[in-house]
Amino acid sequence: ISIETTIFNKKFSNCLMNASGVKCMTIEELSNLKNSESGTWITKSCTLSPREGNPSPRYVDLKLGSINSMGLPNLGFEFYLDYVLTEHEMGNDNLFFSIAGLTLENNIKMLTQIENSDFQGLVELNLSCPNIPGKPQTGYDFERTEEVLKKVFSFYTKPLGVKLPPYFDMVHFEMIAEIINKYPIQFVTCINSIGNALYIEDESVVIKPKSGFGGLGGAYVKPTALANVRMFYKLLRKNISIIGCGGVETGRDVFEHILCGASMVQVGTQLMKDDVKIFSKLSSDLKEIMKSKNYTSLSDFKGKLKEL
Numbered sequence: 001i002s003i004e005t006t007i008f009n010k011k012f013s014n015c016l017m018n019a020s021g022v023k024c025m026t027i028e029e030l031s032n033l034k035n036s037e038s039g040t041w042i043t044k045s046c047t048l049s050p051r052e053g054n055p056s057p058r059y060v061d062l063k064l065g066s067i068n069s070m071g072l073p074n075l076g077f078e079f080y081l082d083y084v085l086t087e088h089e090m091g092n093d094n095l096f097f098s099i100a101g102l103t104l105e106n107n108i109k110m111l112t113q114i115e116n117s118d119f120q121g122l123v124e125l126n127l128s129c130p131n132i133p134g135k136p137q138t139g140y141d142f143e144r145t146e147e148v149l150k151k152v153f154s155f156y157t158k159p160l161g162v163k164l165p166p167y168f169d170m171v172h173f174e175m176i177a178e179i180i181n182k183y184p185i186q187f188v189t190c191i192n193s194i195g196n197a198l199y200i201e202d203e204s205v206v207i208k209p210k211s212g213f214g215g216l217g218g219a220y221v222k223p224t225a226l227a228n229v230r231m232f233y234k235l236l237r238k239n240i241s242i243i244g245c246g247g248v249e250t251g252r253d254v255f256e257h258i259l260c261g262a263s264m265v266q267v268g269t270q271l272m273k274d275d276v277k278i279f280s281k282l283s284s285d286l287k288e289i290m291k292s293k294n295y296t297s298l299s300d301f302k303g304k305l306k307e308l
């Protein structure tokens with residue numbers, strides 16, 4: 001039974017990886033992911049300069065998921081470019097490099113350096129960070145998204161995908177899909193956290209930034225994540241891969257993301273809770289499910305969600 005997968009021209013030994021932002025900011029965390037059972041891994045979204053991020057507490061595990069308002073803490077673009085180039089020199093070209101510039105200019109600066117570097121992996125352009133005070137999520141502004149993609153693809157020729165926020169309206173799915181279909185995008189990762197949720201314990205919020213408002217992850221978001229994976233699988237052109245993210249706790253959840261059309265599945269909240277052992281658990285769970293259904297590869301059921 002194989003759970004290997006392909007994105008663009010890259011083959012991965014299994015279809016599991018971390019969600020950007022989770023246990024992937026420092027060298028220690030990144031080497032922990034490298035030595036795990038995941039098929040590949042992705043760096044923390046970075047900005048041109050290093051950032052402290054928001055004041056703590058800024059992440060809390062919840063019974064049904066998690067809430068976070070990290071505020072884009074990261075060691076800065078140069079650090080992560082150096083990291084992925086070192087991996088490239090060791091022969092690893094299957095890495096994902098996440099960027100989240102605070103301005104279009106900064107995204108262009110970072111992508112120009114990547115374009116002119118020896119990096120041969122995949123870039124995930126984050127259009128959906130919900131936790132920068134005063135900064136809207138680009139993915140909810142269709143004109144802005146079009147402007148960004150137009151500018152990026154006026155010079156960028158390496159493989160690139162976008163990390164999208166969750167959408168909740170059929171017309172919005174159609175509008176963002178129409179924009180994405182115009183550009184040489186290799187993959188779409190959906191979803192990012194459901195932004196600006198509020199969790200209360202006794203009489204208080206549980207995170208400090210933004211009066212307790214933060215992005216929701218985990219079981220809370222799985223139905224929305226599956227809907228976004230399914231809609232983009234149906235609406236985007238066939239050579240755009242879907243990377244599913246949201247609510248993955250068990251092999252069953254991975255199975256459902258693939259049933260909706262995902263070629264790769266990212267794990268966020270559950271990786272925060274269980275650390276990297278989650279990857280071996282998910283891959284054996286998924287193989288068990290496939291065995292019970294006589295599936296031998298992802299293509300036996302990918303995108304084959306039954307309708308009534």
Ligand SMILES: O=C(O)c1[nH]c(=O)[nH]c(=O)c1I
Pocket residue numbers: 021045068069070071072073100126128129130131132192193215
């Ligand atoms: O607060 C964050 O750092 C963060 N948190 C999220 O839930 N999604 C994101 O894309 C980001 I950049």
